[in-house]
Each structure stands twice: as C-alpha cells, then as structure tokens.
Amino acid sequence: MMFKQEWSDVKTDQGDLVLEALQQRFQQNTHRHPGVDWAHVHARLQNNPEKLKALHAMEATGGEPDVIGTADAAGTCVFCDCAAESPQGRRSLCFDAAAWNARKQNKPENNAEDVAAAMGISLLTEDQYRTLQQFGEFDRKTSSWVATPPEIRQLGGALFCDRRYGRVFVYHNGAESYYAARGFRGSVSV
Incomplete structure (x- = not known):
C-alpha cells in the first residue's frame, strides 16, 4: 500500500510556513477557540x-x-481538520487495512486508518465530528469516515458522517468501500 508522504519530514522553513498558516487561520476563526491565546498554542x-x-x-x-x-485543565489544544469539505488529499480510501486486504x-x-496513523493523527469520533459541526457547516458535498466501534467493524461495517439539509448524519457502509467524495478528518492534541 502506498500513499504520498511529501509531508513526512518537516524542514525548519516548512515548519515556519506551517506555523504561519496555523496562526493566520487561528486569528481568522476565533469563534472556534474562545479564550485560547495564540501565544499559548505557539509555545505548545x-x-x-x-x-x-x-x-x-x-x-x-x-x-x-x-x-x-482545549481538552483539559493543562491547556492541551485540540486541532481538527476544518476544511469545508473532506480533505482532498485523503479521499478515495477504504476504512482500514483489513478492508483493503479483503478487496480482490x-x-x-490505501486506507483511512493507516494514513491517519502515518500522519500522526486520529480519525474523528462521531462525537468529535458533531462538535466540529458547531463551528461551521462541514462536508456539505463530501463525507468523512469516522472512528467505528469494534462491534460494527467486526460485522464488516464502518461509519461515516456528512452534513445535509442543515443536519449531521451518521451512516454505515461496508468498510471496503471507497468513493471519490469520501475521505476522513483527523485530530491531534498538543
């Protein structure tokens, strides 16, 4: 299984560019993190x-x-994919390695779980996905795989979410399925 990993090694100048992009987005979207100061995020x-x-x-x-x-009293910052649609560079993936191996x-x-692990992030849970939707309308044209409970996965299924008609929907599909408009969103705590 291959996946483009042009992001795997962050050089100093790239790190500075990422920090600039993060700071600009942070400052443009203060409604997503009331009471959180950029200096705190930057230090972390x-x-x-x-x-x-x-x-x-x-x-x-x-x-x-x-x-x-933030996730706790220590000020752990929770970052999440906030692109309007499921990230373009993470679409057309089945759910996990077992599903990928099952396809003949x-x-x-590749698959969403392995790509997320390689990136150092976690797939959003259903609750995290719903929390994200409080900050905007995401996945109005796409959908995103979300972490799936083991009892559903053991039966061959996986969960995905999207937003349609002003509501958030949770669906199921065979874990081996993949679509051009389905990717995954992730989170990382710092």
Missing part, C-alpha cells in the same frame, strides 16, 4: 515537534487544521 507547538509534523501533514493534504478548543479488485491506494 514549539515544544512538540512531532505534533507540528502531524499538523504539517494535515495542512499538506488539504485539512486546514485549526484549534477547536479495484483496490484503493
């Missing part, structure tokens, strides 16, 4: 180069990551 990123690498991967694949709040014909390039 400077102390976590692996997380900056993951954010670079999110940015390079079209995710437009932004802070959507027309295999996609």
Whole structure:
C-alpha cells in the first residue's frame, strides 16, 4: 500500500510556513477557540515537534487544521481538520487495512486508518465530528469516515458522517468501500 508522504519530514522553513498558516487561520476563526491565546498554542507547538509534523501533514493534504478548543485543565489544544469539505488529499480510501486486504479488485491506494496513523493523527469520533459541526457547516458535498466501534467493524461495517439539509448524519457502509467524495478528518492534541 502506498500513499504520498511529501509531508513526512518537516524542514525548519516548512515548519515556519506551517506555523504561519496555523496562526493566520487561528486569528481568522476565533469563534472556534474562545479564550485560547495564540501565544499559548505557539509555545505548545514549539515544544512538540512531532505534533507540528502531524499538523504539517494535515495542512499538506488539504485539512486546514485549526484549534477547536482545549481538552483539559493543562491547556492541551485540540486541532481538527476544518476544511469545508473532506480533505482532498485523503479521499478515495477504504476504512482500514483489513478492508483493503479483503478487496480482490479495484483496490484503493490505501486506507483511512493507516494514513491517519502515518500522519500522526486520529480519525474523528462521531462525537468529535458533531462538535466540529458547531463551528461551521462541514462536508456539505463530501463525507468523512469516522472512528467505528469494534462491534460494527467486526460485522464488516464502518461509519461515516456528512452534513445535509442543515443536519449531521451518521451512516454505515461496508468498510471496503471507497468513493471519490469520501475521505476522513483527523485530530491531534498538543
């Protein structure tokens, strides 16, 4: 299984460009992170180069990551893909390696779980997806795989979400399926 990993090694100048993009998006979308200061986010990123690498991967694949709040009293910042549609560079993937291996014909390039792991991010859960939707209308034309409970996955299914008719919907599909308009959104905590 192959996947383009032009984002795998972040050079210093690339890290600076990613930080600039993150800061600009952060400042343009303050409604996503009320009470969170950029200096706090910047300091956390400077102390976590692996997380900056993951954010670079999110940015390079079209995710437009932004802070959507903090996760705990210590001020852990939660970044999430905030692109209007499922990230372009992460579409046409089946759900996981087992689904990819089960396909006998027309295999996609890779699968969402392995790509997320390679990027250093996690697929959004259904709850995280619903939280993201509080900050805008995402996936109005696309859909995104989400983390799937083991009991559903054991039966061959996987979950995906989208937004239609002003509502968030959760659906199921065979985990081996893939579509040009379905990708995945991820998150990383710093």
